[in-house]
Amino acid sequence: MTSSAAPTESPGRQPEPGLRADAERNRDRILAAARRLYAIEGLGVSMASVAREAGVGKATLSRRFATREALINAVFADRMDAHTSAVAEALADPDPWHGFTGYIHTICAMQAADRGFADVLTMTFPAAKALETRRAEAYQASVQLIARAKATGKLRDDFTDQDLVILLMANAGVIAATGDAAPDTWRRLVGHLLRSYSTPGTDIPPPPEAPAPTALYRAMVRLTRTGPCTPS
Template structure:
């Protein structure tokens, strides 16, 4: 009898722990989407209906809960790249990819920031980001080879538009929720090969990495 009670008690505790973790992830998705990544951890715990100690047991750091919350969305981001590469029209694949990822940012303020930051210990998140980046280089090369994408376009330029779009999404919010679409339309038009005005030099990859880490530091 004692063995059964102990077993039942362990199962109940495991079930409670699983429910708490699930509630925390739902709350994190909601809070991050509404308010961005800098929201207090205590607000996530409050929204989930648990104590801060329970949150800490499940997710020791802010980066850990960001990883668990956004890894599926980062997978969707990388999958969108694969869909773009499968488009027989290289320009359409490129432009639709830009629209897709900017739309993902607009739909979720938290993810808008995740796309412009790096999280070295969030292994699943960063693995999917790397998969998308490798595809981006191929996508750019295809669009240039087709004579559709301006030859001075760099992969850094997509990082710049994502940073800009995150700022527009955060600034306009509910007041002008479609404003991001006008900015993205300008960007896509400027990427076309017949947009003849030369661009200033693109930042070097190392400079962009420093910029991304600087965005991440406050967290």
């Protein structure tokens, strides 16, 4: 005798195509929302804020990305690829000093364009395996970049890869503090730092002009109102 009841879904059965498409749309909406919020506010944005921005429930967000690290890993995969490519391009430059300074400007500009990425470069996420793998690749390449620049005699012998991390931390801090009140302040910081890293007699352009006092004042007022942003 044949039963007319609908078959129950077995544990290994694949979801219906419509369900898969809906899940993919939710994932795309979550990623787009996280990119927008992280770029503007940094990694201090809560998972609840991402869910609201995406127009999904917290449970839906948790199904797609069980942890904050998983979301960050997915959001910044392309940025980390671009970072790795920037170091590789700098290493390929026939002028090691030009490659070094070009890389510094490129990576700091990437930080300025995306506050979340600025944070990513100065934090570690052990659970985000793919992101950390790309970070390790970029780090190893940057060590070679530093060694090549030193060999030209234009980069100070006492410059280390730790100084590169300090530079990125300083740049992230200036970007977070100035925001849209004085958005190009980071360029002056980087210009001064590159001059301090170079040996006497090295031909290096002067830093851009300092921001107007009124712009810095607006940045200080903004920072007073918002306070330092810490990840949650």
